[in-house]
Amino acid sequence: xxxxxxxxxxxxxxxxxxxxxxxxxxxxxxxxxxxxxxxxxxxxxxxxxxxxxxxxxxxxxxxxxxxxxxxxxxxxxxxxxxxxxxxxxxxxxxxxxxxxxxxxxxxxxxxxxxxxxxxxxxxxxxxxxxxxxxxxxxxxxxxxxxxxxxxxxxxxxxxxxxxxxxxxxxxxxxxxxxxxxxxxxxxxxxxxxxxxxxxxxxxxxxxxxxxxxxxxxxxxxxxxxxxxxxxxxxxxxxxxxxxxxxxxxxxxxxxxxxxxxxxxxxxxxxxxxxxxxxxxxxxxxxxxxxxxxxxxxxxxxxxxxxxxxxxxxxxxxxxxxxxxxxxxxxxxxxxxxxxxxx
Numbered sequence: 001x002x003x004x005x006x007x008x009x010x011x012x013x014x015x016x017x018x019x020x021x022x023x024x025x026x027x028x029x030x031x032x033x034x035x036x037x038x039x040x041x042x043x044x045x046x047x048x049x050x051x052x053x054x055x056x057x058x059x060x061x062x063x064x065x066x067x068x069x070x071x072x073x074x075x076x077x078x079x080x081x082x083x084x085x086x087x088x089x090x091x092x093x094x095x096x097x098x099x100x101x102x103x104x105x106x107x108x109x110x111x112x113x114x115x116x117x118x119x120x121x122x123x124x125x126x127x128x129x130x131x132x133x134x135x136x137x138x139x140x141x142x143x144x145x146x147x148x149x150x151x152x153x154x155x156x157x158x159x160x161x162x163x164x165x166x167x168x169x170x171x172x173x174x175x176x177x178x179x180x181x182x183x184x185x186x187x188x189x190x191x192x193x194x195x196x197x198x199x200x201x202x203x204x205x206x207x208x209x210x211x212x213x214x215x216x217x218x219x220x221x222x223x224x225x226x227x228x229x230x231x232x233x234x235x236x237x238x239x240x241x242x243x244x245x246x247x248x249x250x251x252x253x254x255x256x257x258x259x260x261x262x263x264x265x266x267x268x269x270x271x272x273x274x275x276x277x278x279x280x281x282x283x284x285x286x287x288x289x290x291x292x293x294x295x296x297x298x299x300x301x302x303x304x305x306x307x308x309x310x311x312x313x314x315x316x317x318x319x320x321x322x323x324x325x326x327x328x329x330x331x332x333x334x335x336x337x338x339x340x341x342x
Contacts, residue, residue: 002123002124002126002181002184002207002208002209002210014094014095014114014117014118015044015045015092015093015094015095016041016043016044016045016093016094016095016096016097016110016114016176017043017044017045017046017047017087017088017091017093017095017096017097017179018036018043018045018046018047018097018099018110019047019049019084019087019088019091019096019097019098019099020032020033020036020046020047020048020049020098020099020100020101021048021049021051021080021083021084021087021100021101022048022049022050022051022053022057022058022061022083022101023050023051023052023053023057023077023080023083023101024053024054024055024057025053025055025057025101025102026053026055026056026057026060027102028101028102028222029048029057029060029061029101030060030064031104031139032099032100032101032102032103032104033046033048033061033064033068033070035099035104035105035106035107035109036099036105037068038107039105039107039108039109039110039111040107040108040110040111041110041111041114042110043093043097043110044093045069045071045091045093046068046069046070046071047070047071047073047087047090047091048061048070048071048072048073049072049073049074049075049083049084049086049087050072050073050074050075051075051076051077051078051079051080051082051083052075052076052077052078057101058072058074071090073086073087073090078190079190079192079193079196080100080172080188080193080196081187081188081189081190081192081193081196082188082190084098084172084187084188085187085188085190088179088182088183088187091179093179094117094178094179094180095114095117095176095177095178095179096176096177096178096179096182097109097110097113097175097176097177098172098173098175098177099172099173099219100172100173100222102222103171103173103219103220103221103222104135104139104219104220104222105173105218105219105220106217106218106219106220108218109130109218109219110176112130112214112216112218113128113129113130113175113176113214113218114128114176116128116212117176117178121210123208123209123210124178124180124181124209124210125178125209125210125211125212126177126178126181126204126205126207126209126210126211127170127175127176127177127178127181127201127204127209127211127212128175128176128211128212128213128214129156129170129171129174129175129176129211129212129213129214130174130213130214130215130216130217130218130219131145131146131147131148131174131214131215131216131217131218132145132146132147132171132173132174132217132218132219132220132221133145133146133217133219133220133221134146134220134221134222134223135220135221135222135223136222136223137222137224139220139222141220142223144217145215145216145217146217146221147169147215148215150166150169152165152166153166153167153168153169155169155213155215156211156212156213157170157201157205157211160202160205160206161263163198163201163202163205164202164245164249164259164263164264164267165263165266165267166267167198167267168197168198168201168202170197170198170201170211171197171219171221172197173219173221174218174219174221175201177204178209181204181207181209182200182204184207185200185203185204185207186203187200188200189244191237191240192237192240192241193233193234193236193237194233194234194237194238194241195237195238195241196237198241199241199244232284232286232287232290234275235272235275235287235290235291235294236290238268238271238272238275239272239294239297242264242268242298245259245264246259246260246264246301249263249264260301260302261301261302261303265298265301265302265306268298269298269302269306272291272294272295272298273295275287275291275294276288276291276292276295276317276323276327277327279291280320280323280324280327281327283320288323292314292317292318295310295314295317296310296314299311299314313326
């Protein structure tokens with residue numbers, strides 16, 4: 001259990017490690033590192049982890065390391081979670097500041113997020129996080145304070161249902177994490193290459209650590225026109241995370257709590273359908289087959305209306321021409337799907 005922060009080393013002489021995973025990020029890594037170097041509260045360490053890059057990104061980091069105190073660690077490709085875990089294992093700093101290779105910190109990012117860690121608290125602070133501004137691939141501003149768009153998302157995190165019902169939107173580049181809390185919950189789950197952030201912050205919350213949200217943008221979140229949400233890697237990670245949540249949150253009929261049916265599947269089912277639809281559009285037969293098995297698994301735990309509907313649809317979706325027809329009609333079917341999802 002977390003102890004009162006009066007016992008925590010983060011209250012005095014706080015040391016911060018800025019950690020950046022690098023995988024084929026040559027177009028962005030210089031700007032990301034420069035945003036760290038320009039902080040009003042300088043980090044104690046800057047650690048970049050080359051996660052098996054095949055582009056010029058590591059060379060750019062080496063050049064900057066010749067001018068600034070930057071450590072470059074090397075590893076074979078294993079995903080951002082494993083890269084971040086390696087960096088944490090190689091620092092003794094009290095606080096962990098994560099930065100994705102294509103994101104940018106404003107100059108007051110660390111100073112603002114570190115402030116709550118210096119205040120006396122009855123419950124130990126696990127992490128602080130902020131709102132973000134969205135930028136496009138070229139770094140041009142798209143929107144201020146993006147997280148205000150998601151009115152249904154709870155900030156800060158105060159109950160487990162709020163953490164489960166939707167994506168948490170605790171963005172790594174907008175967070176500052178207690179290293180002690182990070183290690184206490186086991187760091188990132190390296191099996192996940194998608195949802196690893198939600199998984200970490202959910203475990204921090206469940207372990208009893210407090211969190212603070214600053215509703216002002218302290219970083220820039222770069223959003224690409226091409227999304228990884230429908231990739232086979234993301235689809236596999238989504239299912240792994242869903243199964244993990246199913247195991248952790250069994251239904252509690254005596255308390256009228258049906259986590260799978262009422263909380264988790266309304267969040268995950270439509271993205272699963274979207275992966276199948278994208279696979280159909282691209283004629284990716286392997287992903288279509290895997291997506292159908294994922295949908296079959298999820299359907300078994302859904303409400304009765306969805307079970308009946310999917311029992312009728314799943315055999316038809318195995319026929320490519322029928323699947324293409326239904327995918328083409330998907331915009332008209334979405335309102336019906338949302339009503340069935342409840």
